[in-house]
Amino acid sequence: MEGNMQEDLLEKIRREIDLNLDQAAAPKAAAAPAAPTVRTIPGVTEFVGATSVGKTIGLVIANVDPQLLETMNVEKKYKSIGIIGDRTGAGPHIFAADEAVKATNTEIIAIELPRDTEGGAGHGSFIIFGAQDVSDVRRAVQVTLQEIDTRVFGDVYGNEAGHVELDYTARASFACNKAFGAPVGKSFAAIVGAPAAIGLVMADKALKSANVDVVGYSSPAHGTSFSNEVILTISGDSGAVRQSVIAAREIGLKLLGTLGSEPKSSQPSYI
């Protein structure tokens, strides 16, 4: 009896271990579930907020040191800057920053994409806002964090083999323009698949599904930071752009699923 009970217990524990290990090995490309955004650190006026979604931090510098401003690679030398940095996510962060630019009196002065995603196949990001007034860049950072926390990861699907990412806006602004050359004011989307082979088939499907214009095409050796992605960006009529994105998403999810478990998104789809 004792033996049997021990066996039962052992089995119970084995299942628990497996469960925990599955979680430990969970897809890194997929965003973690949203945790409450941290709001303040005593004495650190630079801190605006942080979220576990993409491991993203939002910061401001009210008055950048002049020596530093001189050496930074930025388009305009604003003394007040807002900063978004993260480990996982470039498209969603840029589309979030795009909303922030629309909503505030700020400019995007730099977007750089590290090769990251914590061992995943894509990018992190490093985005800088500039403004005359620190309250403006603070507000831009807040809007960006809010978008990341709640919306823009809605169509980022990951599993242990890669990710399928769709980013869409009905009206592109200056972040999408700076990062991707999006025509300002027009409907715009990014279609991303990793490994890159999946992204290429998604791109083909997108263009065959509706009458849209190609804005750009990036691949591991051209236009990415050596990420394992194909990224197609498209513009056009809002309905057509959405139709393209939806068709690309459908085939991307099927293909990615052949390399692992069913790809999941951490937020509700918004496209």
Added chain:
Amino acid sequence: MEGNMQEDLLEKIRREIDLNLDQAAAPKAAAAPAAPTVRTIPGVTEFVGATSVGKTIGLVIANVDPQLLETMNVEKKYKSIGIIGDRTGAGPHIFAADEAVKATNTEIIAIELPRDTEGGAGHGSFIIFGAQDVSDVRRAVQVTLQEIDTRVFGDVYGNEAGHVELDYTARASFACNKAFGAPVGKSFAAIVGAPAAIGLVMADKALKSANVDVVGYSSPAHGTSFSNEVILTISGDSGAVRQSVIAAREIGLKLLGTLGSEPKSSQPSYI
């Protein structure tokens, strides 16, 4: 007694946890054991197959969208393309594609190397075949997947610290030529060690062990996508090339073993 039995059980469980954790933390650079290749997805004619070896997918597009073809970085604008994409592995995939080119009426029109291996030290790959007829590229993709599933990872040895990779062909064709500048029709090999320091000593040993010609040398800042590898490619008499490879492998495995557990290959050695 009860206490002792609990202690025994606890010990048993501890070992089980450790074992499972070791597996969870297993070398990412090494290929996973081959799983049965998936063959079809209903309604998705682009899908050819997938294998867990390197997390590799094989795809075809029968008639690439003209707008897409215009923006892709390919050497020739074939309307039918075959695509190989993976997270882990560049050398093995290129040597596999080399066999496919020999066996089919196709050309290699692009080879790009993302910095990947899922947190490991090397590359993934993104390889595109072109042909007049979709049946030809489909066949090329099938041959490539078959090689990856069964053979070309035979001399890729990984542990938690890095990898030692040897790739060899008795007769190089156009994939090895495009990726590495290999002289077509001659015996050819790639000798790879990661971290890069190990690859450098392997390269030296290879050249001292037999009379072979250097085709190329790549390192983290020159000729790789910032991977942590030294890659030496050599050509020459078949016996000499194999002798070089075997000598490099021997010292590489000893050196990599000092940084972790004994490096293992997931397939039987073929060199």
Added chain:
Amino acid sequence: MEGNMQEDLLEKIRREIDLNLDQAAAPKAAAAPAAPTVRTIPGVTEFVGATSVGKTIGLVIANVDPQLLETMNVEKKYKSIGIIGDRTGAGPHIFAADEAVKATNTEIIAIELPRDTEGGAGHGSFIIFGAQDVSDVRRAVQVTLQEIDTRVFGDVYGNEAGHVELDYTARASFACNKAFGAPVGKSFAAIVGAPAAIGLVMADKALKSANVDVVGYSSPAHGTSFSNEVILTISGDSGAVRQSVIAAREIGLKLLGTLGSEPKSSQPSYI
């Protein structure tokens, strides 16, 4: 009773599983605790030593193959070379090599930075010493390994979201000069934060805290190998440089802590 005891045991095991999983998921950017450095491999004269700190290996080649020397990207063609390679760490390894150059009759002939850290946000490194005599490069490699094993990781703090790294020398030599353009003989430091956004705020704080000169500024798309870091290098009066570093460290640790657990260092702080 039996049930309760089993529940207690189950709870005990759950805690043990959680603990082990925390360790399995531990910050990759942070150096592992120092393990005894391995000293010899029978028959392999190239091996000098290895340490688990950063997964670092130290090697020498007494007489580099001439064909190899011809193709390597090195500044001077010494026949005896010493090699340091690692998966995690660039700053600490370069500062360690700097001490080795001061202590030996060697030159630094190459420093290359792979994008690595095993899925973390930073670089590995690949450093080559040259000398007329193999005993000199062997000694340089030994000094470098010793520094890595015991000291230079003292101010590298990691958690699951990134790292904060501070490197300092009272008197820069030729490794810091080659890698960063440091003025030789002057006090010099590198201030690094990942994700990059944190590094930018650290850089600003550093420059506002003392009167130091900017030597260089790197970011994901400029001067790094697409790592997710901002790296500020500074020079000047020794006290001022240290004061800058300490201020940057303080804010960096607070910011990184908002994205995960308390950042930890594996060696005692030396700055």
